[in-house]
Amino acid sequence: MTAAGGPIRGLYKAGRRAIQERASGNFLFNLMVVRDIWRNQPKRLGMTAPATGAGADGMSGAAKPSGGTGRWRSLSLQRRWMCDYLAACDVPTVAAERTIRVTTAAAARRGITAPPGWTAIVLKAYARVAERRPELRWIFLSMPWPHIYEHSCSVATVVIEREWRGETGVFFDQIVAPEARSLRDLEAMIGGLKHNPIESIGGYRRMIRYTRLPFLLRRPLWRLGMRGSGRLHARYFGTFSVNAIGLPRAAVAQTATPLTLSLFLMPVEPPGRMRLCAAFDHRLIDGMAVGRAMGEVEQVINDELAAELRSLAEAADGRAAAPGPG
Numbered sequence: 290m291t292a293a294g295g296p297i298r299g300l301y302k303a304g305r306r307a308i309q310e311r312a313s314g315n316f317l318f319n320l321m322v323v324r325d326i327w328r329n330q331p332k333r334l335g336m337t338a339p340a341t342g343a344g345a346d347g348m349s350g351a352a353k354p355s356g357g358t359g360r361w362r363s364l365s366l367q368r369r370w371m372c373d374y375l376a377a378c379d380v381p382t383v384a385a386e387r388t389i390r391v392t393t394a395a396a397a398r399r400g401i402t403a404p405p406g407w408t409a410i411v412l413k414a415y416a417r418v419a420e421r422r423p424e425l426r427w428i429f430l431s432m433p434w435p436h437i438y439e440h441s442c443s444v445a446t447v448v449i450e451r452e453w454r455g456e457t458g459v460f461f462d463q464i465v466a467p468e469a470r471s472l473r474d475l476e477a478m479i480g481g482l483k484h485n486p487i488e489s490i491g492g493y494r495r496m497i498r499y500t501r502l503p504f505l506l507r508r509p510l511w512r513l514g515m516r517g518s519g520r521l522h523a524r525y526f527g528t529f530s531v532n533a534i535g536l537p538r539a540a541v542a543q544t545a546t547p548l549t550l551s552l553f554l555m556p557v558e559p560p561g562r563m564r565l566c567a568a569f570d571h572r573l574i575d576g577m578a579v580g581r582a583m584g585e586v587e588q589v590i591n592d593e594l595a596a597e598l599r600s601l602a603e604a605a606d607g608r609a610a611a612p613g614p615g
Contacts, residue, residue: 367458370500377515378545383571389587392561397598408533409475414589416443416468427573431516438519442466446527453487462492544568
C-alpha cells in the first residue's frame with residue numbers, strides 16, 4: 290500500500306496528522322506516533338493501492354514524466370584551481386568603471402600591419418602609472434600581523450582562457466616589469482600564453498602541479514603565498530592583473546580578486562572609446578585614487594604609447610622602402 294502521491298507525500302501527511310492529534314514536547318515520542326500512523330492507518334492518509342498497470346506513484350507508464358538521470362562527477366583540475374583561487378579571495382573588493390578615449394592610439398595602430406593588441410597596451414600603460422604611484426604596487430599581508438608590502442616593480446598577471454584536456458579553463462601567468470618592455474615584446478609574450486602548448490608555459494605547469502597536491506596541503510600553500518610573503522605574492526600572483534576574456538556587448542557585473550587591483554578590458558568601440566573596469570582592494574586604495582589612476586592610464590596610452598606605436602609604423606615603412614640586396 291502506498292500513498293497516491295508517493296511514499297514521501299504519505300509520510301508528510303502522517304507527520305501532519307501526528308502533530309494535530311498526539312504531538313507532545315518529546316521528540317522521540319512524536320517520531321513513534323508518525324511511524325504508527327504511517328504503518329497502521331493508511332486509509333486515514335488517503336493511501337490506496339495503485340491502479341493496474343500504474344507505477345508506484347499511481348500514474349501509468351505512458352503518462353509518467355521522465356525526470357532524467359544524473360551522475361557523479363569529480364572536479365577537474367581547472368575547476369579545482371578556481372575553487373582554490375576563490376577561497377583565497379578574502380579581499381573586500383570594490384568595483385569602478387571608467388570610459389577612456391584611445392582615439393590617438395587607435396589611429397596609430399591602424400598604420401601597423403600587425404599591431405600590438407589592446408591587452409599589451411593597457412598592461413604597459415598601467416605599469417607605467419604604477420611606476421609613479423607606489424600605492425598601486427602595494428600588497429596587503431595579514432600574516433604574522435596586518436601590514437603592507439611594497440614591491441619594487443609591477444608584476445602583471447595575465448588571465449587567459451585556454452582549452453586543456455577537452456575542457457576550457459582560466460589560466461594565469463606573470464610578466465615581470467612590463468613598464469620596461471616594448472609593446473612588441475609584451476604582445477609576443479601574451480601571444481605565447483594564448484597559443485603555445487599548455488605544458489610549455491612555466492606558470493601553467495605550476496598551476497597544474499600544485500593543484501594535484503592534496504587539499505590539506507594545497508590550501509595552506511595558497512594562504513602562505515597570498516598572505517604570508519609579499520615577495521612570493523608578487524612572484525606567483527602579481528601586483529595587478531589584466532583580464533582580456535571580455536566579449537562584445539558584455540560587462541563584468543561582479544568579480545572577486547585576491548590582488549590589489551584587477552583590470553577588465555572591454556572591446557574598443559567607435560570612435561575610439563574603451564570601457565575599463567577595475568576591482569580593487571579598498572583597504573589599500575580609495576575609489577578616487579583608482580579613478581585618477583585610470584585617467585592617467587588614458588593619458589599614457591594616447592601620449593607615450595601612441596608615440597611608440599607611430600615609431601613602429603615608421604620602422605615598418607622604412608624597412609619596406611629599403612632597397613633589396615643586389
